[in-house]
Amino acid sequence: MSGSLAGRVAVVTGAGRGIGRAIALGMASAGATVVVSSRTREQLDQVVAAIAGAGGEAMAVVADAADEDQARRPVRAAVSEWGRVDVLVNNVGGSTGGNHDPFSGDAEAFMGTLRLNLVSAFWTSQEALPPMRDQGHGRIINIGSGASKRAAASVAYTAAKHGLVGLTKQLAVAAAPHGITVNCLCPGWTNTxxxxxxxxxxxxxxxxxxxxxxxxxxxxxxxxLEPGELAPMAVMLASEAGRGITGQVISVDGGYRL
Structure with a gap:
């Protein structure tokens, strides 16, 4: 899909490594200008350098997605620098640690993981939706998990990733009249x-x-699977070829727990 994202500006969170990095590189190779964010400057600089080395354009924004103001920062940077945001990939996620045992765990461990995997995606999406609406075009891709569709992890992580599916579907309904699609892309076991x-x-x-x-x-x-195997589907969903796909939960997982 070379050139399919030419002229577009994409924001990818959690892009310093793993799946986020692979998707950022994939979107850059398809012609997008990319804003990459995570908490680690060194990793982001490496991604920006890789994109620049291939002739692309990218910007690094250091941000902690668990903080509301920082979660919104990469979208704001895209709009400030290029006047638009066409694609948002909510990739950041994981566990915040702590005791997640439903019988003895602490509430903050649950809420922290929920905030990182679900609430942060709402914050970032809410920042991106108005400029997408104003330009009459947008793509939001939430990165789910095998735990988005089955009991497969801690209570907090599974609840958050299931919640991401609900967020995807309801945002898709709200955004559709404005030319915006919202989908959830789910990996399974991936080498990260x-x-x-x-x-x-x-x-x-x-x-x-x-x-x-x-x-x-x-x-x-x-x-x-390798992280790069998620990138082609993300690029397709972000492109005009994905215009008719919205509110969907799409797995690239090697047939995880069929």
């Missing part, structure tokens, strides 16, 4: 720093090799 088989194995008292083998067995393709 968040998938730490040593840590997962230690928590279950098994070997890292066994933990990886069990993860691979979760997928029909019997493998762990």
């Amino acid at each position: 720093s968040l998938v730490d088989f040593e840590r997962l194995a230690a928590a279950r008292g098994i070997s890292a090799a066994q933990a990886r083998a069990e993860a691979e067995a979760d997928c029909a393709q019997r493998r762990i």
